[in-house]
Amino acid sequence: MAKDKTAEPRVQGVALRSLPKVSLHDHLDGGLRPETILELAEGTDVALPASDAASLQEWFAERADSGSLVEYLKTFEITVGVMQTREALTRVAREFVEDLAADGVVYGEVRWAPEQHLDGGLTLEEAVEAVQDGIEQGEDIVEDSGRSIRVGQILSAMRQGDRVQEVAELAVAFRQDGVVAFDIAGPEDGFPPSQHRAAFDYLAGEFFPVTVHAGEAAGVASIRSALLDGRALRLGHGVAIARDLEVVSREGEEVLVQFGDLARWVRDREIPLELSPSSNLQTGAVAHWGSQIEDHPFDLLYQLGFCVTVNTDNRLMSRTSLTRELAILQAAFGYDLDDIEQFQLNAAAASFLPVEQREELIDLISEGFAR
Template structure:
């Protein structure tokens, strides 16, 4: 029997949790236009709708390097305290409007110091903007909890310094660490000093792996560096034959290492051929702890509601599947156990029950 279809309005109301979302990939197009004018930065177009379409087209070239290059325009408007405050606040409000109740936003402070801000000033400005957004969302009756992941760029030499920054701000809204940037040719183990420092200081971390590079990248992330989560991880399927996980895939599944999967982003960068064929479905069915994410809402032209809708329409997902990946995300969040349990028991599960009771499913 075919599962009933879930309409878009119901999907929007469902409580959502996102673990993999880049601040510099999730700005409002109109905000980019306004801040770029103030900064004297030239954009491909100053029409917000045209700019949004340009980002999606550039990101959808099928080339991860070109995808990353789109961030040149967003980073150009994130070099001032005012730009960081505004975009961080708007980031939270956009999440709340999409039904997100828990999120982790990530960004690389070292990319936001070109105009004189210090690393500490960048972090403090972003946290102030996020706090303002959370206060406004709560006042509007749509509370969302947002934690921050600081990214070290794997192509550069500051990951240990950024790890120090994460440790210093772990009681001020920073909940973890990540390494980002071009994956191929820049293995995670090159940054082992940063990961060892984070482990000593009990700060959790995730690693971008298994997107542009394959199993060796995932192996280093989890076996050498000790990552608690994997950013993307789509190529883990290379260690699964006829539905049977190999040693590395079994290690990831058995230890409940979460996979931060981003279907539309992977489609844009050419990692997968279609949403229907995206590994998230097969990995979910094999019992891996998969989570659903947006990666960059502006550059991928997506939202969490859209990601859910695509999986329902093109991969046959049910409400139960969506609830599973949402619970998976909260279970794997880098916040204390009591907070995670409360979010699941008091927000996610009741929210799903209420939304689906009132859903005109067909």
């Protein structure tokens, strides 16, 4: 797991790591331990840019901090490259769950693209089963340590490829075996959800949940397509929704904002935004507003009543954790424990769990913050 350079951040005297947290947008191939990459690369033709864990972690962070989603995605050639066997997928998934639990996460959803892990001879079904095995092993290890965590899979299809329908059917086939939702990922600009309308129609007909990467690199139009063509229940990142807002005036802390129709719909319907502050800076998703965390529209969206959630996106590439993301936001915007609890309650309510389990998760978070 990436080292958290923020030494045990606290808010109002409480260690953020100790608080129950919910992670909704976290990529399996973006959360490997550098040590694991080194070991899995042995005996493969994957060429690594460094021979020790610290240097490898530094390489990922530097390459990911490019200001471009396309360049950012190139770092995954290495992580995906070492995840081509059943054993590798199971190990990575197991460690993924362990690392989430160590960070105080009590519920997580891990997304990944099975179609990218077939070079070693696995079928799509075998790849999903391998990851599920790892998740369940990780959950058992966490339980044996006296804690608890639950993790569901979100299957992503690569939006620039030709297997979107196939992965959609795969997700539905595994809905009783660990898969909780469907997603499309990859280069956003030029590959709108509308290109895969048939797959989304199929998912809607099966009443299967969908989240879509949108509003990260392709602007407001991608969000519109995610909602209309993809019937997305959540927006992966969705940062660009702030471009459908016009700040009319500012007087001290009072901000008068005019909503566009799309922004008002997303806010009024409480469509969750899977915001990932550090990643959004690295990929240039917030370049319209600036280059510092204080420029991120997160706080504006929160103050206006949008359903904001806090996520890591890729812990390895951003050298981060959910605790660190919360600490960064707290330092930038002065949030207190009530704010941080609200972000977790938003995420719990937005999770792809049955309503009874969502209510249990909400109670668990409220009890944890009350203590």
